Amino acid sequence: MSSPKHKQLMPLRRPRAILVLFVxxxxxxxxxxxxxxxxxxxxxxxxxxxxxxDDGTVGWRTNDARNSTLAVVSxxxxxxxxxxxxxxxxxxxxxxxxxxxARTTAGTRYRVSASVRGSQPKxxxxxxxxxxxxKDVTVHRSTFYxxxxxxxxxxxEFETVSxxxxxxxxxxxxxxxxxxxxxxxxxSMMELFEPGTEPTPTPTPTATPTTSVPTPPAPTAS
Numbered sequence: 692m693s694s695p696k697h698k699q700l701m702p703l704r705r706p707r708a709i710l711v712l713f714v715x716x717x718x719x720x721x722x723x724x725x726x727x728x729x730x731x732x733x734x735x736x737x738x739x740x741x742x743x744x745d746d747g748t749v750g751w752r753t754n755d756a757r758n759s760t761l762a763v764v765s766x767x768x769x770x771x772x773x774x775x776x777x778x779x780x781x782x783x784x785x786x787x788x789x790x791x792x793a794r795t796t797a798g799t800r801y802r803v804s805a806s807v808r809g810s811q812p813k814x815x816x817x818x819x820x821x822x823x824x825x826k827d828v829t830v831h832r833s834t835f836y837x838x839x840x841x842x843x844x845x846x847x848e849f850e851t852v853s854x855x856x857x858x859x860x861x862x863x864x865x866x867x868x869x870x871x872x873x874x875x876x877x878x879s880m881m882e883l884f885e886p887g888t889e890p891t892p893t894p895t896p897t898a899t900p901t902t903s904v905p906t907p908p909a910p911t912a913s
Contacts, residue, residue: 732883734802735890738791739860742805742878744771754784754861761785772876774810775864783873784863791880792858795822795851800883804846805862809837810872816864818845820880824856842876848883 740750744763751773753759759777775783792801805818814837822829831849851858860880864873884890 731886732800733886733889734881735884736881738880738882739878740787740789740791744773744876747771748773750788752786752788754786755781759783770876772806772874774872774874776872777867777869779869780866782863782865783867784861785873785875787860790823790857791860795824795853795856795858797851797854799851800848801851801858801880802846802848802883803831803860803880804844805878806842806844806876807835807837807862808840808842808874809864810840810874811868812837812839814864814867814871814873816862816867816873818847819861819863820847820849821859821861822851822853822856823859824853827853827856829853844877 741747744751747763748761751761753761753775755777758779758781759775762774762776763771764774765771773785775785777783801820803818803820807816807818808814814835816835816837818833818835820831822831829852831847833845833847835843835845837843858880860878862873862875862878867873
């Protein structure tokens with residue numbers, strides 16, 4: 692049995708939690724649109740691969756393997772979490788190895804969240820989803836500034852603008868000092884549905900028990 696996750700002890704409403712903005716930025720365009728949360732919508736299945744990091748670094752990478760290091764560690768009596776460090780001051784990025792959504796439909800709504808902290812205070816960063824459709828990139832993002840070393844939950848909710856694009860999920864820290872870790876856990880992305888329109892969960896198939904048939908003994912020569 693895995694140990695309990697630490698964020699259960701630090702809810703989002705704690706006084707030091709960061710107030711996040713729900714923003715979408717179209718790269719190359721002059722318009723920034725804001726989007727408010729939709730509590731009436733129903734979340735579908737989890738889309739992120741290994742967002743709890745229980746399977747190590749499976750499903751994740753850094754954007755600069757030469758200068759950044761991705762590790763999964765456990766500590767503080769909690770379960771595993773990702774730690775991204777660099778050999779010099781630079782932006783460090785945790786990136787999904789395969790884009791979390793392979794094909795978008797315009798007008799689809801998603802909720803994305805992650806728990807973040809720094810091994811040292813004063814970490815500036817962003818929870819970011821890049822909606823890539825050919826040469827067009829729309830960035831859906833929520834920026835955070837961590838004044839201490841406690842866990843903070845960051846969330847962004849957005850609506851896709853393209854058909855046939857993909858969603859690239861990142862968590863990053865800007866100008867992160869050498870040796871200072873950006874630590875991430877509980878990364879989640881879920882599609883949101885109007886009540887009554889959500890997909891029916893697919894039941895987990897159960898294994899069919901097999902009955903062994905005894906092999907008759909070989910006849911003996913008379």
